[in-house]
Amino acid sequence: MRRSQVILACMLLMIVPLVHAKVPVVLCTDIGNEIDDQWAIAYMLMTPEFDVQGIVSAQAPTLSPPSAHTTYLVLLDEVENRLKMVTHPPLFEGSSQPLEDKRTPRLNAGVDFIVHSSKGFSKDNRLTVFTIGAATDVASALLKDPTIVDRIQVVAMGFNSWAKGGDEFNVLNDIKAWQVILESNVPVVIGCADVSRAYLSLTLDQARDLVSKQGPVGRWLWEEFVDWYYRFLKPIRKDDFSKPWVIWDIITMAYNLEMTSQEVHPRPTLRDDARFEHPQTDGTVTWITKVDERRLWTDFVANLDTYQRTHAVGIADKEAFLPQ
Numbered sequence: 599m600r601r602s603q604v605i606l607a608c609m610l611l612m613i614v615p616l617v618h619a620k621v622p623v624v625l626c627t628d629i630g631n632e633i634d635d636q637w638a639i640a641y642m643l644m645t646p647e648f649d650v651q652g653i654v655s656a657q658a659p660t661l662s663p664p665s666a667h668t669t670y671l672v673l674l675d676e677v678e679n680r681l682k683m684v685t686h687p688p689l690f691e692g693s694s695q696p697l698e699d700k701r702t703p704r705l706n707a708g709v710d711f712i713v714h715s716s717k718g719f720s721k722d723n724r725l726t727v728f729t730i731g732a733a734t735d736v737a738s739a740l741l742k743d744p745t746i747v748d749r750i751q752v753v754a755m756g757f758n759s760w761a762k763g764g765d766e767f768n769v770l771n772d773i774k775a776w777q778v779i780l781e782s783n784v785p786v787v788i789g790c791a792d793v794s795r796a797y798l799s800l801t802l803d804q805a806r807d808l809v810s811k812q813g814p815v816g817r818w819l820w821e822e823f824v825d826w827y828y829r830f831l832k833p834i835r836k837d838d839f840s841k842p843w844v845i846w847d848i849i850t851m852a853y854n855l856e857m858t859s860q861e862v863h864p865r866p867t868l869r870d871d872a873r874f875e876h877p878q879t880d881g882t883v884t885w886i887t888k889v890d891e892r893r894l895w896t897d898f899v900a901n902l903d904t905y906q907r908t909h910a911v912g913i914a915d916k917e918a919f920l921p922q
């Protein structure tokens with residue numbers, strides 16, 4: 599080997615350890631219920647650190663039935679019409695009903711996909727399943743193939759707070775699914791509502807400043823935010839814009855990107871009223887306690903910019919017409 603080749607080989611050896619392997623992930627989302635799923639999905643798909651294997655649409659009782667079909671259509675719209683991904687990870691329609699009991703999976707293509715995707719993983723190299731809606735399809739995957747507990751980890755947005763648990767929206771939409779998950783040995787990481795609210799709230803001004811001038815995708819995310827804000831947060835006939843709203847679901851991605859702090863607690867069990875009980879156990883649950891939101895939003899905007907410079911997402915042909 600010539601000297602220059604030796605030097606090049608040494609340089610490559612120095613570089614290789616600095617290149618992190620991508621994080622393989624599957625997402626289960628009730629997109630269309632609020633607007634945080636849209637933001638979280640955009641971030642996930644624009645973040646090069648993630649290797650997104652597929653996305654499953656989840657049920658939510660606030661949407662028109664069959665609700666997992668409704669969420670599937672909103673998901674498809676984001677991926678193909680908003681992000682304009684010509685090729686993209688496969689999208690699946692999950693269950694439109696919560697679990698009937700703790701033994702019977704709701705079988706569908708999304709559940710099959712989660713089980714199938716997990717096959718190449720192991721205890722030491724787990725597939726992350728982000729759960730940012732009802733956990734029905736994740737629980738069904740556990741019921742269909744219990745060995746999956748050795749191949750996946752569940753990173754979820756759910757519950758109100760440690761150590762009570764609580765009737766947060768995602769959990770309420772399928773309490774039995776969460777009982778199945780917590781009674782299994784699958785590793786679980788939870789970003790709860792209280793922590794999301796403390797670190798991931800955006801006022802109307804903050805949301806506008808963050809994304810409204812960031813190309814067509816940013817403007818669309820702003821439009822989604824402001825539309826939600828005017829319908830559900832701003833008092834009618836009163837210009838009060840003081841209340842922030844929360845991009846709850848993005849806490850899951852922040853965890854996998856090492857932008858959070860967390861604690862490990864003894865694993866609770868879940869009562870039918872969504873409150874935790876704390877029996878003696880060897881099991882654990884990982885509970886997110888903080889999010890580095892400055893780092894997260896900086897990365898969000900940088901990835902939005904890079905994505906739009908490298909993908910044809912349409913020309914910004916008009917000024918934002920929404921309230922300034």
Ligand SMILES: [Ca+2]
Pocket residue numbers: 627628629631634635730731847
């Ligand atoms: Ca959600």
